[in-house]
Structure formats: C-alpha cells, structure tokens
Amino acid sequence: MRPFVIAANWKMHKGPAEAVTYLKEFVSKAKDLPGRNKVIFFVPAVDLWVVQQTLRDSQTGWGAQNCHFETHGAFTGENSPAVIAELLTPYTLVGHSERRAIFGETDAMMAKKVRALHDAGVEPMLCVGETLQERDAGKTGDVIRHQLREGLKLRDPAKPFMIAYEPVWAIGTGKVATPVQANEAHSLLRAELSSIGGEDLAKKTAILYGGSVKPENSAEIAAQSEVDGFLVGGASLQVESFLPLAKTEKR
Ligand code: PGA
Numbered sequence: 001m002r003p004f005v006i007a008a009n010w011k012m013h014k015g016p017a018e019a020v021t022y023l024k025e026f027v028s029k030a031k032d033l034p035g036r037n038k039v040i041f042f043v044p045a046v047d048l049w050v051v052q053q054t055l056r057d058s059q060t061g062w063g064a065q066n067c068h069f070e071t072h073g074a075f076t077g078e079n080s081p082a083v084i085a086e087l088l089t090p091y092t093l094v095g096h097s098e099r100r101a102i103f104g105e106t107d108a109m110m111a112k113k114v115r116a117l118h119d120a121g122v123e124p125m126l127c128v129g130e131t132l133q134e135r136d137a138g139k140t141g142d143v144i145r146h147q148l149r150e151g152l153k154l155r156d157p158a159k160p161f162m163i164a165y166e167p168v169w170a171i172g173t174g175k176v177a178t179p180v181q182a183n184e185a186h187s188l189l190r191a192e193l194s195s196i197g198g199e200d201l202a203k204k205t206a207i208l209y210g211g212s213v214k215p216e217n218s219a220e221i222a223a224q225s226e227v228d229g230f231l232v233g234g235a236s237l238q239v240e241s242f243l244p245l246a247k248t249e250k251r
Contacts, residue, residue, distance in 0.1 A: 004222070004250040005162060005206050005229030007040040007125065008236030009065065009093065016050040019043060023051065025239050027058045030246055038229075039246050040091050040125075041236075045079045048087045056088065063091030063125070066099055069112035071120075081113075081120040092117055094124045095151055097168045107150035114161065115154035125162040126151045127210070127231070128189070132169035140167075144185060145192045152196055163189060163207045164231040170211025172233060179220045182209045186226030215244040222248050 014022065023041065030039065040061040043051050051062045068078035084092055094117070095110040110126060117124040128147035130140045144165065155161060165185050167177050177185070186207045194202035209221055210231030221227055230248075235241040 001036065002204065002206050002228045003038045004034070004036045004248065005038045005040065005208055006242075006246045006248065007042060007063075007164070007208060007229065007231045008242055009042045009096070009210070009231055009233045010044065010236060011065070011098070011233060012044060013237055014044065014047065016047050019047045020050055020054050022239060023054045023060070026243065026246075027055070027060055029239065029243055030060065033059075033247055034249050036250055037246065037248065042091070042093050042125075045084075048084070048089055052088050061090050063093065063122075064089055065093045065096065067092050067094075067113060067117065067122075069109060069116045071116065081116040081122060084117075085120040085122050089122060091123050091125060091162075093127060093164075095127045095147070097127060097129055097166060097171060101168070107147060110147075110151035111153040111155075114151060115156065118156035118159040118161075123160050123162065125164055125208070125231075127164045127166050129166040129168050129171075129211075135167065135169065140185065141188050144189060148189055148192050149196060157197060161205065163193075163205060164210050165189060165207060166210035166231060172212070174212050176212040176214075176217050176221070177209070179224050182221055183224040183226050186224070190226055213245065215241055218245050218248055222250055 042063045042065045064084045067081045071082045094113045099105045114124045128144045130143040190202045206228040208229040208231045213230045213232045214235045
C-alpha cells in the first residue's frame, strides 16, 4: 500500500526560531496520526540545520525546497544536493511552479536535479502542473505527461521519488481543482509512470495533489483513488490548519 504523504511547503516563510517553535508544537500534537500517514516539512534552506536537530528523533520528515544540479562550483547563491544530504535531509522539492515561472527553470534542469538528488541519496518530489491557459486549451494531459517524462529522464531507476500534481491556477488562489479534475490528472500521471518504468513503479509511487488544500476541502480530495497525499502551502503555515490535514484518514 502506498503511504499517504502530507507535505508542507513553507515557501519563503519562517526563520529558524519560528520553525523550531512551530515544529515542537506540531510534533507534540501529532502523536496519533493514522499509520499510513507520512508528514514532510519543506523548509527554507537556511532552516535545515535546526529543523534536522528538532525533528531527527520524531516520525516527521523534512526537506529542502530546491537545489542546484551540480555538487559544487561557481554557482553563487545555490544549494548543493551534497550539502542537503550532509544535513541528513531525506527529501527535496524539484520543479515547483514558482521555480519554473519566476526563476525560469526548465524540464532539462529538473532532470539534472532529480539525478543529482538520487546520486546524493536524497528523495526528490517532482512537481508538475498546467497553467489555466493550458487547461482551457485542452492541453492538461500533454503538459503534465511531458513534464513528468522529461523530469524523470535522468533518474536512477533504483531510487525512489514522489510526484506532486499542482495545477498552477490553483496555487495560492483559493481555487481548488475539483476532486474529479484531480483524480483525472493523477490517473494520467500514473499511466505515464507505468509507461516510463513499468506497472510496479506506477503502483508504488506516491502522487500528491497541491493547490489551495485546506481542512475544509481536503476530505473530498483525499477520497479520490489516485490521490496519495497533499502538498500544502498557505494552510501549512499554522499548526492549527496543518494538523487536521496531517491527520487525514485515507480511505
Ligand atoms: P497553496 O500552495 O496551498 O498555498 O495553494 C501550494 C504549493 O504551492 O505548493
């Protein structure tokens, strides 16, 4: 059975002090999660050290929000996958739509990042998703299948990864995909995974939904057969809104 993964994307919010206060409260209140649930906090890179110190003896995971695809070199301002691994970070996001849209990151870069993380021993979570224009033009399937295939091109077939489907028009907008829209996209992605790496890969890979997930809309989305968790931005910033999501019972 696939895990149900509830991931927080803090984006550029919370410094080390606030992160520690939040995480201590979260861990103390999250002792009775359903056995299938796995929680991951994607935090700003500058928080990784204290977050690791705070979470290392808990059941809660943590990750970086981005990395470079080289291990070292003249890349001012970037973070090395090897250093992320040295900080004992188990996971890293790759290809969030904000990285693609604001920082011009391409599918070719995603592919190299996935490979660099695999080589470093860190599990990538590759984000894919269509814009509203692409959806309106009937191109959703083509766009997300292409992002998936290209992003996984250089992966190490022996190493795990996760996928987050995040329709760009639903991120931070309050517009959530309908449960049916989410399930359709997840089914397409799972079929594509099968054609990339076989039935087994498709069966074991968690595909999360992201885009305006809140306690009020989460149950319906979680009930969809192909949805294996959430990637949560806004609602992850407060323990009181993230905790109920972490406690979601997958049926
Ligand atoms: P949101 O962000 O939950 O605020 O829409 C999701 C994300 O960007 O990962």
